[in-house]
Amino acid sequence: MKLSELFSSGKFVVTSEVAPPKGVETGEMLENAELLRSRVDAVNITDQQSSVMRLGSLVASQLLKARGIEPVFQLTCRDRNRIALQSDLLSAWAVGVENVLCLTGDHVALGDFPDAKPVFDLDSVSLLSTAMALNAGKDLAGNELEGAPDFCLGAVVTPGADPLEPQLIKMEKKIAAGATFFQTQAVFDTETFARFMERAGTLGIPVMVGIILLKSPGMARFMNKNVAGVHVPDALIAEMAAAADRPAASIEIAARLIREVRDVCQGVHIMPLGWEKHVPAVLDSAGLPGAG
Amino acid sequence: MLITERKPIDEIMTFIANEKSVFLLGCDGCAAASGTGGVPEIQELKNELEGRGVKVVGWKVVDFLCQKALIRNALRTHADALSRAESILVSTCGIGIQATATVVDKAVHPACDTLSLGGIRGEWQGEERCAECGQCFLEFTGGICPLTACAKGLVNGPCGGAKDGHCEVEPDVRRCAWEVIYERLERQGRVDLLRRSPLQFKDHARMQPPTQLRGTRRWAVDMRTTEDVVQ
Numbered sequence: 001m002k003l004s005e006l007f008s009s010g011k012f013v014v015t016s017e018v019a020p021p022k023g024v025e026t027g028e029m030l031e032n033a034e035l036l037r038s039r040v041d042a043v044n045i046t047d048q049q050s051s052v053m054r055l056g057s058l059v060a061s062q063l064l065k066a067r068g069i070e071p072v073f074q075l076t077c078r079d080r081n082r083i084a085l086q087s088d089l090l091s092a093w094a095v096g097v098e099n100v101l102c103l104t105g106d107h108v109a110l111g112d113f114p115d116a117k118p119v120f121d122l123d124s125v126s127l128l129s130t131a132m133a134l135n136a137g138k139d140l141a142g143n144e145l146e147g148a149p150d151f152c153l154g155a156v157v158t159p160g161a162d163p164l165e166p167q168l169i170k171m172e173k174k175i176a177a178g179a180t181f182f183q184t185q186a187v188f189d190t191e192t193f194a195r196f197m198e199r200a201g202t203l204g205i206p207v208m209v210g211i212i213l214l215k216s217p218g219m220a221r222f223m224n225k226n227v228a229g230v231h232v233p234d235a236l237i238a239e240m241a242a243a244a245d246r247p248a249a250s251i252e253i254a255a256r257l258i259r260e261v262r263d264v265c266q267g268v269h270i271m272p273l274g275w276e277k278h279v280p281a282v283l284d285s286a287g288l289p290g291a292g
Numbered sequence: 293m294l295i296t297e298r299k300p301i302d303e304i305m306t307f308i309a310n311e312k313s314v315f316l317l318g319c320d321g322c323a324a325a326s327g328t329g330g331v332p333e334i335q336e337l338k339n340e341l342e343g344r345g346v347k348v349v350g351w352k353v354v355d356f357l358c359q360k361a362l363i364r365n366a367l368r369t370h371a372d373a374l375s376r377a378e379s380i381l382v383s384t385c386g387i388g389i390q391a392t393a394t395v396v397d398k399a400v401h402p403a404c405d406t407l408s409l410g411g412i413r414g415e416w417q418g419e420e421r422c423a424e425c426g427q428c429f430l431e432f433t434g435g436i437c438p439l440t441a442c443a444k445g446l447v448n449g450p451c452g453g454a455k456d457g458h459c460e461v462e463p464d465v466r467r468c469a470w471e472v473i474y475e476r477l478e479r480q481g482r483v484d485l486l487r488r489s490p491l492q493f494k495d496h497a498r499m500q501p502p503t504q505l506r507g508t509r510r511w512a513v514d515m516r517t518t519e520d521v522v523q
Binding site: 106107109121123124163169 | 443444445446447448449450451452453454455460461462470471474478483486487491492493494496
C-alpha cells in the first residue's frame with residue numbers, strides 16, 4: 001500500500017523505523033517491527049545509517065513485507081552508482097516494495113569505513129528523477145523496461161536548517177523530480193517547525209514531522225553539537241535531566257511535540273533508535289490510535 | 293596545462309541573454325594554448341556576441357587567470373569598463389573562472405568547458421580546483437565548483453549535513469560549499485539561479501581524457517617524462 005493513498009484519504013499518517021543488524025541475525029529487527037505493526041502505517045528501513053556497514057535495507061524491506069508489515073525502503077546514493085540504484089529499485093518492486101525514501105546519504109567519513117570510496121554518482125534529486133523514469137517505463141538512458149514499477153516516492157528535508165532557503169529550494173527540486181511526501185529531520189523546537197511549515201506548506205506536498213525519542217540529556221547535548229539541523233532546547237534537556245523515569249519523560253516529550261505540531265503537518269515519522277517498545281505509548285499519549 | 297573547449301555560442305547566450313553589458317576576460321596561459329582564451333579568440337568572441345546584440349564594454353587577456361593576484365592587478369587597469377559591466381564572461385578553465393568569481397563580486401559566466409587531460413594541472417593555481425568534467429556548470433553556482441568544493445561532489449544543492457555552515461566531513465576546516473554558493477548568490481541578488489538551474493547528471497565518460505587529446509605534444513611530453521625513470 002502506498003503512503004500517497006493514505007495522504008490522499010486525509011489520514012494523519014504515522015510511520016516509524018527499524019535498523020537492520022550489523023550481522024545476519026535479523027530476529028531483533030523483526031521483533032521491533034512487530035512492536036510497531038498495529039500502530040503505524042508503515043515502517044522505514046534505514047540504509048546503513050551514519051555510513052555504518054550493516055545488512056541491506058532492500059532485503060530487510062522484503063522480510064517485513066513478507067510478514068505483512070508495509071516497508072518504506074530507504075535508498076541512499078552513498079554506495080551505489082546509477083546502474084546499481086536503478087537495479088535495486090527494480091528489485092525492490094519485484095519483491096513488493098511500493099514506498100521508497102530517496103536520500104543522498106551520509107558521507108562515508110562518518111561511519112566505520114572512512115577509507116571507502118564515496119560514490120554519490122546521483123544525489124537525492126537525481127535519484128528521485130531516476131525512479132520517476134523507471135515508473136514511466138524507461139531507464140535513465142531511455143531504454144524500454146519489460147514491465148514498469150509504480151513507486152510512491154518520498155524525500156527528506158531539514159526544517160531547522162539555517163539558512164533555510166537552500167533547503168526549501170532543494171525541497172522544490174525534489175518535488176519537481178517526483179517526491180510525493182516528505183519526512184523531516186528530528187524536530188524539538190515546534191515554533192521553528194511551524195515557521196518552516198508556513199513556507200513549506202505552500203508547496204502542497206504532505207510533510208511528516210520527524211520525532212526522535214530522547215534517551216538522556218547527554219544524547220540531546222550530543223545531537224546539538226554534532227547533528228546537522230537538530231536543536232534540542234535547554235528546557236527539554238533540563239526536563240530529561242530532572243526525570244526520575246527517563247522513558248516516561250521521553251514518551252511525554254515526544255507525545256507533546258506531536259500534539260503541538262499535529263495541526264500544521266500531515267503525519268509523523270518516529271525514529272525510536274532502539275526504543276521501539278515505547279512507540280505505542282507515545283502514540284497513545286499523542287492521541288493517535290492504531291493504523292488502518 | 294588545462295585543455296579547454298569553447299562552449300557553443302547558443303549556450304553562452306542563455307547565460308547572458310538578460311545582461312545589459314558584459315566584460316570579456318581571457319587567459320594567455322593554457323586557454324590561449326587551447327585556442328579558447330587568447331587575444332584572437334577573445335576578439336572573435338566579442339564579434340560573435342556583438343553580432344547577437346550583446347553590449348561588450350571591454351575585454352582583457354590576463355597572463356594566468358588561475359592566479360588571483362594577477363587577476364586583481366589586471367582588472368584594476370580596467371576598473372572603469374568593469375564598473376559599467378553587469379557581468380563578466382570568462383573564457384578559460386574552471387580554475388580561472390572560479391578565481392575570477394572570487395576576486396570580483398559580480399556575476400561571472402563560464403565560456404568554456406574544461407576537458408580532462410588525465411591529471412595534468414594548470415600553471416599557477418590557488419585553492420580553486422577544477423574536476424575537468426567537460427560540462428562546466430559554474431554558471432549556476434556563483435562561480436564556485438561544488439564538484440570539487442563539496443565533500444560529496446553534489447551538483448543539485450546541499451545535502452543537509454552541514455552544521456553551523458561547516459561540512460560534516462571536516463567540520464573544523466571545511467565550509468559547506470553549497471552554503472558558500474548560497475551566500476555569494478544572495479549577496480549578488482541571484483539566488484533564483486539555484487531554482488532555475490537544470491537538473492544535473494554528470495557524464496562521467498567526459499571526465500576521461502578525450503582520445504584526440506592523447507595525441508597532443510603536451511600529452512606526449514608528459515608520457516615521456518613519466519616513463520623516463522632515473523636509475
